[in-house]
Amino acid sequence: MGKPIIELKHFSYRYPNSEEIVLKDIDLTIEEGDFVGIIGCNKSGKTTLCQSMVGILPFVLGGDWDGEIVVDGKSYNETHGDGASDVIGIVFQDAESQFTQETVEDEIAFAMCNFGFEQSLMRERVEYAAKACGLWEMLDRSPYRLSGGQQQRLAIACILALRPRVLLLDESTSQLDPQGRDEVFRLVEELHANGSTVIMVDHNIEKIAEATDKVLVLHNGEVVDYGETHKVFTNKEKLNEHFVRVPQVTDAALALPEKLIGDVTPITLKEAEASFANYKRER
Ligand code: ADP
Numbered sequence: 001m002g003k004p005i006i007e008l009k010h011f012s013y014r015y016p017n018s019e020e021i022v023l024k025d026i027d028l029t030i031e032e033g034d035f036v037g038i039i040g041c042n043k044s045g046k047t048t049l050c051q052s053m054v055g056i057l058p059f060v061l062g063g064d065w066d067g068e069i070v071v072d073g074k075s076y077n078e079t080h081g082d083g084a085s086d087v088i089g090i091v092f093q094d095a096e097s098q099f100t101q102e103t104v105e106d107e108i109a110f111a112m113c114n115f116g117f118e119q120s121l122m123r124e125r126v127e128y129a130a131k132a133c134g135l136w137e138m139l140d141r142s143p144y145r146l147s148g149g150q151q152q153r154l155a156i157a158c159i160l161a162l163r164p165r166v167l168l169l170d171e172s173t174s175q176l177d178p179q180g181r182d183e184v185f186r187l188v189e190e191l192h193a194n195g196s197t198v199i200m201v202d203h204n205i206e207k208i209a210e211a212t213d214k215v216l217v218l219h220n221g222e223v224v225d226y227g228e229t230h231k232v233f234t235n236k237e238k239l240n241e242h243f244v245r246v247p248q249v250t251d252a253a254l255a256l257p258e259k260l261i262g263d264v265t266p267i268t269l270k271e272a273e274a275s276f277a278n279y280k281r282e283r
Pocket of ligand 1: 015016018022040041042043044045046047048049
């Protein structure tokens with residue numbers, strides 16, 4: 001088992017001026033180096049959970065809570081979320097609306113200016129983040145003249161420059177075309193391979209099945225499943241019960257009259273190609 005980086009201990013949350021308890025008794029651990037996908041139907045609490053993990057809720061926007069969230073060994077009940085951004089960087093859905101600078105370079109440097117980084121460190125970090133996100137050739141471009149995928153990669157670069165250990169992406173690909181979406185997934189998979197812990201809320205079941213090693217399923221503010229990606233995605237009955245579908249290849253495999261011989265049920269296209277080739281041969 002890896003070192004716990006984010007722990008929710010019986011955490012419940014209610015928005016200000018609302019009766020509804022939106023997160024209910026959430027108890028889970030995310031370990032350093034994990035790539036966790038968060039899925040669930042609309043209004044299941046995914047964004048509320050993300051904002052709680054970075055301390056925006058309740059410590060910036062208010063609301064009532066019970067239980068605690070511990071990040072890198074420190075309880076938010078004591079820190080009130082201070083220092084959270086040193087550990088976790090959050091990337092929101094709509095990148096374009098967050099840009100304020102005239103060039104990609106200035107945009108990446110902007111948060112660092114606010115944190116009072118030294119010039120030389122800033123230059124080093126801009127280079128690191130721009131190269132990691134494939135934007136090194138575009139430093140002089142206006143953020144508004146980038147494609148959707150490039151804009152999301154810029155939003156990730158801005159966060160990456162601060163060197164958080166955990167990258168949290170809340171539906172960062174939902175407004176992108178398939179090419180932009182693939183660019184973002186490729187980038188986060190690379191960052192994960194290089195040691196970052198990644199948490200990603202996304203509706204694209206196929207991409208989540210390919211990229212993550214753990215999946216968390218939320219429904220009505222409760223964790224209904226959390227575990228190894230393969231195990232979660234082959235439990236069709238449980239997912240469907242909570243209005244989440246399994247990957248198309250998994251559906252196809254489960255619909256076969258006989259079990260795929262000598263194989264585990266596929267959840268990705270690559271696994272399916274091997275499984276179905278086997279199946280054809282055996283018949
Ligand atoms: P998801 O990201 O899965 O769509 P959300 O976390 O956005 O879910 O919403 C979960 C529940 O919290 C919903 O019932 C939603 O109406 C409620 N909610 C979200 N934001 C607020 C808010 N600012 N005030 C009151 N209720 C809210």
